[in-house]
Amino acid sequence: MxxxxxxxxxxxxxxxxxxxxxxxxxxxxxxxxxxxxxxxxxxxxxxxxxxxxxxxxxxxxxxxxxxxxxxxxxxxxRGSADDDRWFGAERAGPALPSALSSRPPARWGLGARGALLEAGGPEARFDLDDRDLVWADIAPHLYAQAAARQWDPQTAVPWDDPFALPADVEAAVVQVMTYLVENEQAALVVPARFVGRIHPHFREVVQLLAVQMADEARHMEVFSRRALLRGAEMGTSSAGGRQSLFTLVAESDFALASFLLSVLGEGSFVDLLSFLHEFAPDPVTRRICWLAMQDERRHVVFGMAHLEHQAQSDPLLRDRLRAAIHRRHDSLVDTAGLNADVFDALVVLAAGGWHPDDVSAGFDRVQALQHAMDQGRQRRLVRLGFRADEAAALSALHTRNFM
Missing domain, CATH: 3.30.110.40 (TusA-like domain)
Structure with missing residues (x-):
């Protein structure tokens, strides 16, 4: 019965x-x-x-x-299957970031981490599918912070604040803004090249890079808008500057691209934005440089954390980073480096006047900026495991175009 x-x-x-x-x-x-x-x-x-x-x-x-x-x-x-078993599925992986898979299989594809995976379906190929190649434990926290701190270019910047600058000072601002736009375009394209290659299992990294791209898009907008705010045309774009930036875009290795862009380039860029915030001649320039600086600091933090994580599992990483610096330096050795118009514009902004003593002080301040950039690069290289003397030598090989 x-x-x-x-x-x-x-x-x-x-x-x-x-x-x-x-x-x-x-x-x-x-x-x-x-x-x-x-x-x-x-x-x-x-x-x-x-x-x-x-x-x-x-x-x-x-x-x-x-x-x-x-x-x-x-x-x-009722059968003996787990309560949450649907369609004869099996668990794709743990639901918590602390239990990430080190190498998610291709068959997980676009399935959400922790979801129950129906058998069959396409095996999407993501070549950046190794946790040690892309991950940083701080990524979930940085993504949450980045998402919470997005700002609206229309409302976060006092575009309508009244100010009037001498024509030559306004021209200096326009030239610097033109240079910043070029750099931010490169900083957007680089992560865009890798987002589609990272396995979605590491979704926090993908999300963080997506927000980073949104950051750069905003920076391009506000720097362009400031350049054109008083009706001027954009400044000059040097061939050497564009070639320097192209070496970043052309790098196909995720670790090396992160190193060259975030650790070296954007790290120096933070120093530049801090300099511009200090010597900005008007409230709009001061505000956009401060806002962009906060975003760029976050980009550098992830780049450093990602490479520190990878260095723990890859004893040859520093050799590859060292080679990347030498390779980039060799490819740019015959270029002029920083656009001379940009350097002169920075001196004008830092001088704050046209008396010879003012110009001399402005020149000294730009040289101090370059020294601060060099010191920052050295500190980050030491954190990645380079000896202090080698860090100094490698920092000296960094492009004169700052980024």
Whole structure:
């Protein structure tokens, strides 16, 4: 004699084609393996659909009674599968970032981390599928911080604040803004080249890089807008500067691109933005440089954390970083480096006047900026494991174009 069912479910006229399986699934979820559920209903296709659905999920159906006229009564015996097993699926991986897979398989594809994965489907290929190649433990925190600190270019900047600058000072601002736009365009393109190559299992890194791209897009907007704010045309763009930036865009290795862009380039860029914030001749320039500086600091933090993480598992990483610096230096050795118009514009802004003593002081301040950039690069190189003397030598090889 069959055991007595411990639960009952009346489907009424609802059939599996209109959602009856949701009610059956919910009722079974509350039963232990071997638990029994009496299912009744009047849908004529229930006799076919119920056992088919149960077979796919490891449950058994018994037919102890035909029930009343036009009503089906069956008993579903819960199988031994986990409560959350759907479609014969298996867990794709742990749901918590602290339990990331070190090498997620291609068959996980675009499946959400921790989701139950139906068998079959495409095997999407993401070549950056090794945790040690892309991860940093700080990535989830940085993404949350970045998302919370997004700012609106229209409302965060005092575009309408009144100010008037001498024509030559305004021209210096325009030239520097033109240079900043070029650098930010490169800083957007570099992560854009890698986002589609990173396995979605490492979603916090993908999200962080996506926000980083949004940061750079905003910077391009506000720097362009400031350049054109008083009706001037954009400044000059040097061939050497563009070639220097192109070496960043052309780098196909994620670690090396992060190193050259974030650790060396954007690290120096933070110093430049701090300098411009200090010597900005108007409130709009001061504000946009401060806002961009906060974003760029976050980019540098991730670049450093990512490379420090990778260095723990790859003893040859420093050799590759060293070679990347030499390779970039050799490719740019015949270029002019920093646009002379940009250097002169920085001197004008730092001088704050046209007396010879003012210009001399402005020149000294720009040289102090370059020294601060060099010292910052050295500190970051030492953090990555280079000796102090080698860090100094490698920093000296960094492009004169700052980024």
């Amino acid at each position: 069959s055991a007595t069912p411990v639960a009952a479910l009346d489907l009424g006229d609802l059939g599996f084609g209109r959602g009856a399986h949701l009610l059956v699934q919910r009722a079974l979820a509350g039963l232990p393996p071997g638990g029994r559920l009496a299912v009744s209903g009047r849908d004529p296709a229930l006799r076919v659909h119920l056992p088919a659905w149960c077979r796919g999920r490891g449950h058994r159906v018994e037919w102890p009674d035909r029930g009343e006229a036009n009503e089906l009564v069956a008993v579903v015996v």
